[in-house]
Amino acid sequence: MTFERVPATGTASPGYLERLTKIWETEPGILGWFSSVDHKEIGIRYIFTAFIFLALGGVEALIMRVQLARPDQHLLTPEQYDQLFSTHGMTMIFLYAMPILSGFSNYLWPLLLGARDMAFPRVNALSYWLFVAAGIFMYTGFAMGAGPNDGWFNYVPYANKEYNPGLNMDFYALGMIFLGISTTVGSVNFVVTFLRLRAPGMSINRVPIMIWGTFTASVANILVVPSVSLAFFLLWMDRNFGTHFFDVSAGGQPLLWQHLFWIFAHPWVYAIVLPAMGMVSDALPVFCRRPLVGYTAVVLSTLATMTLGFGVWVHHMFTTGLPTLALSFFSGVSIIIAIPSAVAVFAWTLTIWLGRPVITTAFLYFASMIVLFVIGGVSGFMTGSVPVDWQLHDTYFVVAHIHYVLIGINLFPVIGGLYFWFPKFSGKMMNETLGKWSFWTSFIGFNVAFLPMHLTGLLGMPRRVYTYPAHMGWDTLNMVTSIGAFVFAIGIVLTFINVLVSLRSGRIAGPNPWDAPTLEWSMSSPPPPYNFAVLPTVASRHPLWEQRLGDSHGTSTLDEGFTLDDKRETIGTTALDSEPDVILKMPFDSPAPFILTVGTSLIFAGMLIPSRLWAVTAVGCLVVIAAILIWLWPERELGQRVESSQ
């Protein structure tokens, strides 16, 4: 292989397309399945797996709601309830909310960016396998009756060995470190892809907002995931080696846990909404038949939200007795952070207002998200104020708040995104009638369940209690909430049914059923293995709407461009201006990511009982080192070796 060449430019001929397909296709068969590094395949797997976890978390929630429907019930023991709400929180936040967005982003990023894959396709596969393995790991604990039982934020000292002698906390602590590796490698992949794989001409002011959302979230993850991994690691040390990080009797610092946890977890809650907000910013305008109002303002507000988001973690600790000065500062920032969020809300509302909305199911999910976001935002704004939080902390008001933000700004956009991009994923349209039913059922069900919960909280019902006495004024409210929860669940199930029905008998979608403006709609549905036959050159934010928007919006070239077909190749571009910079050799399919995951699983399994299972950990380490060396061994075909024949 030579060291440089002028990339050929041209259009796609049938022979060329056939060759590309051969080059990029995943091998059939089981080995091919475990080795695939195709971002579309991985994206779909991510989405599928995350929805399984959503369903599991949903079932856990419904069981809790049956228990809470009436006072003084004993369907669940307190310990069972503890494990259920903790596992529910863990599942929803860590195994559903972030992975689902990684799934959409994995599938869509290269298509939106005009690239043939992510920057590190094998890392992409790795992050998926690690996610699955970490999920299985944590659920193994749950299945053994050793699920987390101390809430998703897992405060010490209750998590210490003294009070929690079982394996519950070890499963959770190790599982979280495990999952953290998946998140971190995935985030690095997104960041490098953003910097290097945008189509020629896609300067940073032409990047779709969803890309900005995931990019911002990924930067945040890179910075904050180590904090929680460290916290869980220290906890594991305390529990297994007798260190004293959180052990009060020996000078340990329980509040250190809270700091390390929330330094991570507050930015994390933004990381699980910003990409979803980006989905709305990109997809909602399609149904308004006009570009998003205020692109630049929305991008800047995304960045501002994340930046401020690093400085508000203490609002989760208002009741821990910190000095007033600290409280005031963090309260101030928590309130200021509402401003960038409001910018996005105004941009979406104005887009609907100034556009000609087409009321599809996807539109309804996106538009309703604005309403839910406002409600969740207002309750967050309220608890951002110290005196209010002192009153409401650990009551159902907070439960209402988290569900408005998480379901409102994550789940609703995700379901909307599913209706919107399903045609691209599958080539079929989803059924609109069933879709509308699903929307109204889930929207009404959700609000019936969670709006009254604000009141339950104001009336003083504490969260995380397995039951409550009658005649506290909470009985009817809880019954209403439980009924709403089931209606909501039916709405979600209707969407799942819709997916199955549409996969079988949906209308054929064609490349661009919504007449949308961005690159993912420029190729067939589902896209060919190589995504883009020739690499597009982008001249505006809306490559497929340029004619309509007028000349000043530039002319992108989509069917003539670089024809790269010497094995797997794509073009790397410069970080800001997206000038062609390098011909990247993309890796072939490989089982290394899967093997690496097996090794990592061994490491963590051994760490569960380090005194007895250390040999398992040692074997795991060897497997990991071997897999990494094989993975990174320079390959001639990938342009990593000096040509020996030269």
Place this chain on the structure above:
Amino acid sequence: MSDVPMHETTPVQRALPIGTVAYHASGWYGMLGVIVTEGALFGYLLFSYFYCAVQLPPSWTPEPHPSLTYALPATLVMFLSSTAMWWAQRGFYLGAAPRYRFGLVAAILLGLVFVALELLEWKSKPFALTDSLYSSLYFTTTGIDLVHLIVGIIAVAAVLAWSLLGYVDARRDTPTLIVGAYWHFVTLAWLAVFVTFYISPYLR
């Protein structure tokens, strides 16, 4: 708001590098990402140290003035190993393969000396891992630093092997750049640990 007209870009018709070439390679950017996240990890470790130092009376450290007998030489050794790495890389671009390999070997050896010094230091401490909050933090932090160094040693050894096999030279230099960046990062991380655990108590 109507969009501002944007200028167009036409593909340049010039030769582009192929594959992993210097700072064009994705792997280089990937390593920067890894360094940022690992750097953050050390940041949180040191945050934990300072948090405890602020919350607790000065007596929380068993040694008000930690001994520098091992730590200072260890720091110098770490510095030297980074210098060796730098010297090796310079040789690389001058086309001096022997010097390059010699530099890598020197870096590895100095890394191992550092590990030995740290282990001696651990033995010389008047406290053990489970004695107190301070001892827990001390051994965990330095232990995490050691693990990073050992990973670095394995990585440099791999690159050395690749050089001996003739896979890398100044034209396919990315593995060298990547491993070098990581090595210097480990030196910096140790420096931060050193200043925090050994120097800052003297400033109290």
